[in-house]
Amino acid sequence: MTLKQMNARSLSRGLGFTLLAACACVDAAALKTMSYTPLAGGEGELVLTLDEAPPAPTVFATDEPSRLVVDLPGTRLETRERTMSLGAGVGRAVTAVEAGGRTRIVVDLVAMAAYDSRVEGNKVIVRLGRPASTSVAGVAAAPVEVQNVDFRRGRDGEAKISVAFSKDFTNADLKVEGSRIIVDFVGAGLAEGQARRLDVTDFATPVQFMEVTRRGANARLEILAGSDFEHMAYQAGSNFVVEVKPVEKQTTASRIGEPPTYTGQPATFNFQDIPVRSVLQLIADVSQLNVVVADSVSGNVTLRLINVPWDQALDIILQAKGLDKRRSGSVIWVAPTKEIADREQAIEDARLAIEDRAPLITEQIPLNYALAEEIAKLLTEDTKGNAAGNQQEGQNNTSGFLSQRGRIGFDVRTNTLLVSDIRTRIEALRELVAILDRPVPQVQIEARVVTASENTSRELGARFGLSGAVEDSDGNLLATSGSNAALDQMVNVALINRLIEFRPSGLPVASPSDERGGGLASPSLADRLNVNLPASTNAPRFGFAVLGADYLLDLELQALETEGRVEIVTRPQVITSSQRPANVVQGSRVPYTRQVVSDGGSTTVTEFIEAGLRLGVTPTISPDGRVFLQIQVQDNSLAGFSPDGAPIINLRETNTSVLIDNGQTVVLGGISTEERSDTVRKTPGLGSVPVLGNLFKSRSRTNSKNELLIFVTPRVLQPGS
Numbered sequence: 114m115t116l117k118q119m120n121a122r123s124l125s126r127g128l129g130f131t132l133l134a135a136c137a138c139v140d141a142a143a144l145k146t147m148s149y150t151p152l153a154g155g156e157g158e159l160v161l162t163l164d165e166a167p168p169a170p171t172v173f174a175t176d177e178p179s180r181l182v183v184d185l186p187g188t189r190l191e192t193r194e195r196t197m198s199l200g201a202g203v204g205r206a207v208t209a210v211e212a213g214g215r216t217r218i219v220v221d222l223v224a225m226a227a228y229d230s231r232v233e234g235n236k237v238i239v240r241l242g243r244p245a246s247t248s249v250a251g252v253a254a255a256p257v258e259v260q261n262v263d264f265r266r267g268r269d270g271e272a273k274i275s276v277a278f279s280k281d282f283t284n285a286d287l288k289v290e291g292s293r294i295i296v297d298f299v300g301a302g303l304a305e306g307q308a309r310r311l312d313v314t315d316f317a318t319p320v321q322f323m324e325v326t327r328r329g330a331n332a333r334l335e336i337l338a339g340s341d342f343e344h345m346a347y348q349a350g351s352n353f354v355v356e357v358k359p360v361e362k363q364t365t366a367s368r369i370g371e372p373p374t375y376t377g378q379p380a381t382f383n384f385q386d387i388p389v390r391s392v393l394q395l396i397a398d399v400s401q402l403n404v405v406v407a408d409s410v411s412g413n414v415t416l417r418l419i420n421v422p423w424d425q426a427l428d429i430i431l432q433a434k435g436l437d438k439r440r441s442g443s444v445i446w447v448a449p450t451k452e453i454a455d456r457e458q459a460i461e462d463a464r465l466a467i468e469d470r471a472p473l474i475t476e477q478i479p480l481n482y483a484l485a486e487e488i489a490k491l492l493t494e495d496t497k498g499n500a501a502g503n504q505q506e507g508q509n510n511t512s513g514f515l516s517q518r519g520r521i522g523f524d525v526r527t528n529t530l531l532v533s534d535i536r537t538r539i540e541a542l543r544e545l546v547a548i549l550d551r552p553v554p555q556v557q558i559e560a561r562v563v564t565a566s567e568n569t570s571r572e573l574g575a576r577f578g579l580s581g582a583v584e585d586s587d588g589n590l591l592a593t594s595g596s597n598a599a600l601d602q603m604v605n606v607a608l609i610n611r612l613i614e615f616r617p618s619g620l621p622v623a624s625p626s627d628e629r630g631g632g633l634a635s636p637s638l639a640d641r642l643n644v645n646l647p648a649s650t651n652a653p654r655f656g657f658a659v660l661g662a663d664y665l666l667d668l669e670l671q672a673l674e675t676e677g678r679v680e681i682v683t684r685p686q687v688i689t690s691s692q693r694p695a696n697v698v699q700g701s702r703v704p705y706t707r708q709v710v711s712d713g714g715s716t717t718v719t720e721f722i723e724a725g726l727r728l729g730v731t732p733t734i735s736p737d738g739r740v741f742l743q744i745q746v747q748d749n750s751l752a753g754f755s756p757d758g759a760p761i762i763n764l765r766e767t768n769t770s771v772l773i774d775n776g777q778t779v780v781l782g783g784i785s786t787e788e789r790s791d792t793v794r795k796t797p798g799l800g801s802v803p804v805l806g807n808l809f810k811s812r813s814r815t816n817s818k819n820e821l822l823i824f825v826t827p828r829v830l831q832p833g834s
Contacts, residue, residue, distance in 0.1 A: 142167050143191040144216050147207060149199050156242030157204050161218065163188065163235045170237050172230045173349035179222040183230070183239060188216040203241050205543065223547035227284035227299075257301040259332050262325050264313050271358040272318035276334060278351045279304075285353055287346050290736065294336040294344055296355065301332040314339075319359050328738065329775075330831040377424035383417045389434055392416070393447060396430075399423045407448035410436060468516050471535040478530040478543060482552045485523035485530050491549070492542070493521055514542055553690040554829055556732040556740060561824040562683040562748045564765070566817070574648035574671040574811035576656075578641040581664025582607035599640035606635075607663070635665055642667065646794050646811035649673045668808070683748065685728040688830070692733050700725005703751055703760045722760055724751045732827060740827040741772045744781065748821070765821050775829045784821040790814070 146162045161167075161183070171184040190211035197207045203226040208219045220241070229240045258279040265273045276298070284299040303325065310324040319342040324335045334355070341360040346353070380399045384392065389412050397404035400423050412434060418426050427445075431438060437450040448456075480488065492514045515521060519534030521542075530546065532539055582592035582603045592603045635641070652673030659666035689695035702721040709718050727747040732740050747766035754760055765784065773779050795801070795810030802809075 141214065142185075142188045144185065144188055144209065145191055147192060147194075147197055147209060147218070149197065149204065149207065151199075152242070156240065157199065159204070159207065159218075159220065159239040159241065161185070161237040161239070163237070164191075166235050167232060167237055169232070170230060171349075172228065172239065173347060174225065174228065175345075175347045179225050181220040181222060181226075181228055181239070181241070183218040183220070183237065185216045185218070185237070187214060189214075190216050203547065205540065223544055225285060225287065257298070258304050259298065259301055259307050259325065260304045262307060262323075262334070264311065264316070264320075264323060266316045266318050267356070269358065270318055271356055272313070272316070272320040272336075274320070274323060274334070274336060274355045274357075276353040276355075278353070280351060285346070285348065287355075288736075289344070292338050294338065294355065294357065296334040296336075296346070296353075297328065298332040298334070298353070300330060303327050303332050319357050329829070373428070375422040375425040375428075377422035379420040380423050380426065381419050382421070382426060383419075385415050386413045387415070388412070389414050389430065389436075392430055393427075396423050396427050397445075400427075403444045405444060405446045407446070407452060409449055409452060410434075410447060468535055468538075469518070471537075473518060473533055474536055474539065475531065475533045476539055476543075478532060478546050480528050480530065480546070480550050483550045485528045486525060488546060488549060489521050489523045489530060492545075514538075514545065553693075554734045555688060555690050556734065557686065557688045557828045557830055558695075558728070558730050558732065558742070558744075559684065559686045559826045559828070560728050560744075560746055561822075561826075562685075562726065562746060562765075563820075563822045563824070564681040564683075564748070565820045565822075566677075566679045567819075568675070568677040568815070568817045570673075570675045570813065570815040572648035572652060572671070572673045572811070572813045573807075574646050574652065575644065575808050576642050576647055576667070576669040576671075577644040577808050578638070578667040579643060579664065580636060580641045580667075581661070583663050594636060594640065595642040595645075596636075596640045599636035602636045602640075638667065641665065644796055644809050646796075646809070647671050648811060648813070671811075683726055685726060687728060687730065689730070689732065692731065694729065694731040696727065696729045698723070698725065698727045700727070700749075701751075703762075705754075705759050707757075707759070722762060723747075724749050724760070724762055734829060735772075738829065739772060739774050740829065741770070742825065742827060743770045744768075744825060746781065746823050746825075767823055771825075773825075773827065775827065778824055778826040781823045781825050784819075786819045788815075788817045 142163045142165045144161060144163055146160075148160045148162075150158045150160070152158060163185075167185055168187050171186070172181070174181050188211075190209055192209060195209050199205055199207065203223050205221040205223055208221070210217050210219075220239070222241070226241055231238050259276060260279055261277040263275045263277070265275070267273055276296075278298075278301065286297040286299060288295050307325055308327060310322065312322055314321050319338045320336055321339040322335075322337040324337075326333050326335070336355065336357065338357055343358045343360055345356045345358075348354070378399060380396075382392065382395070389410060390406055392414060393404050393406055393410075414430060414433060416426075416430065418429070421429075427438070430436070431447065435450055436447055437453045438448075439446045439453060515532075515534050516538050519532070519538055521533075522531040523529065524531060532542060534542070578595045580594040580599060580603055582590055584590055584607065590604060590607050592600055592607060594600045594603050647669075648671035652671040654669055654671050656667070656669035658668070683699075685697045685699065687695045687697045701724055703724050704719050704721050706717050706719050708715045725748075727745075729745040731743040733742075734740055745766070745768045747764075749765060750763045752761040752763045767781050769781055771779060771781065790813075792813040792815075793810060794812075795806070799808075800806045800810035
């Protein structure tokens with residue numbers, strides 16, 4: 114068969130395939146319109162309308178850049194506009210292309226967002242933002258659950274971590290902290306046995322460990338990489354994949370102050386007065402790279418390098434001849450340093466000139482969580498304004514977020530930013546605002562102020578009295594009692610007894626009580642006591658008396674032991690946002706008056722002092738989920754009033770800062786006071802007599818202990834809780 118016949122047969126076969134593809138394309142469904150509807154809370158809904166029922170779409174997301182891709186196999190594109198600017202919510206723009214018998218719709222996102230898709234009739238509906246309440250019309254969406262986590266090693270030494278979910282939707286938040294890649298799956302649970310930590314060092318990838326845990330209402334995947342790495346994340350259906358690739362040393366930027374690292378193939382160069390262009394050609398042959406040398410490069414060089422990496426030899430030659438290089442892929446451009454600097458400066462000047470001539474556009478950026486006034490102030494201090502446009506004409510903006518002609522304002526009523534600038538700056542500003550416009554985490558702070566007091570006391574007391582009156586052989590009356598009144602009474606009783614004893618026979622008696630055996634008219638007990646050192650009024654007592662012919666002995670012993678414990682627990686609670694101060698107060702304000710002297714005389718002023726419980730706290734949530742608290746707790750009480758009428762306040766408070774884990778309870782401070790007292794009251798001399806001296810003294814011993822403890826427990830509230 115001749116070459117001409119072969120070409121003719123190939124041409125006819127190609128035309129046949131083309132006709133078959135054209136026929137298939139005519140029979141395929143056609144995408145007619147694309148529309149986007151912003152919804153509340155930053156969500157949005159993309160509707161793709163076809164001329165007939167579409168096939169099942171394939172939807173997946175990429176992390177860098179943040180995009181959502183919808184593939185419609187077996188369809189053709191018949192829309193008037195292939196691109197559409199969204200300008201609201203998480204979406205920026207939509208682009209539709211057709212290739213290979215399928216239609217691909219790419220949605221550029223401001224940041225990674227949740228998504229859900231469904232087919233209704235001849236429409237494909239893609240919801241962006243928070244997950245929809247239903248995945249299919251009329252069918253309730255099941256909770257998202259991590260069912261499996263798989264680790265594999267790729268051909269080029271990359272690590273592939275695949276997370277399988279129970280449904281085709283999840284909201285993933287990926288961030289990098291040093292050598293850790295942390296992915297939070299918002300609202301996702303963990304299947305049984307999936308919470309685990311895996312050591313994957315033996316797979317020879319940049320990943321050393323990976324751990325799946327549960328953090329509140331979310332599932333978390335932590336990846337620890339032990340070397341320089343690049344990462345990429347994407348989502349396809351019910352799988353979320355994270356790829357971690359090793360970074361080649363020659364592409365790693367050297368740190369400031371550190372010598373560069375050379376990894377080129379060693380080579381030997383030994384030349385005498387050789388043209389520089391020839392040496393560069395030799396280096397190109399060794400490195401197998403394309404080297405482009407500027408016409409201004411000239412001169413000769415003498416060098417002797419033995420087993421030196423070719424990239425190091427190149428740097429030595431460039432430094433010796435005042436040259437520099439720029440690399441793009443496999444092409445290296447070599448030129449004098451000044452020529453490269455002038456070219457880069459010219460490119461930057463041209464970029465600035467294009468910005469100065471680019472048309473200005475005005476867009477509105479609605480905010481969901483942040484205040485437009487605060488965001489405008491954060492982005493630029495020189496151009497903040499309001500919707501009335503009170504900015505001065507000709508005022509230059511020195512902020513790096515806007516161009517020299519850019520302006521930014523805000524509308525308080527609708528909480529919207531008003532931006533006037535070139536398109537590229539507005540797109541960059543929209544991405545920045547999407548990062549800043551996020552709900553601030555909230556913290557519930559629960560404090561427990563525990564005031565405990567414990568008292569024990571022991572008291573011993575005695576009351577003792579001896580009353581009597583006797584007559585000695587000389588006829589003298591001797592009397593004793595506890596007081597002068599009782600002594601007089603005892604003397605009178607003795608005199609009456611004497612008269613009765615020596616009364617002549619037949620004389621009448623003064624009263625029936627004067628008869629023998631009629632009883633002794635004794636003084637009252639309070640007058641008979643010689644020692645009166647009792648214990649407490651309510652103390653148990655034991656008393657006895659001895660009554661003789663002419664004397665009366667009274668003795669009363671008292672003993673009391675008491676124990677008391679009081680515990681007061683106060684539990685103030687407050688909820689606030691991160692870095693927002695909050696206060697909760699319970700108690701009373703005590704008024705008092707004081708005189709204020711001024712030139713016009715003195716006036717009476719009423720002032721108030723707080724006496725009660727106050728909890729003041731400012732929490733800050735760290736990126737690792739811990740809480741830094743600046744907290745002040747006061748539990749003051751009124752103790753009384755001073756002679757001038759001012760209230761006396763018992764102070765119990767603490768003011769401190771502490772960093773603790775979410776849900777952890779910490780004791781912020783405590784005050785412990787212990788008081789002991791031992792009191793003895795006794796009759797001098799007699800009270801010191803062993804054993805018998807206990808009748809002439811009372812003893813009181815008291816122990817009291819007061820303790821104040823302050824416990825604080827912060828809990829970070831998860832979205833939807």
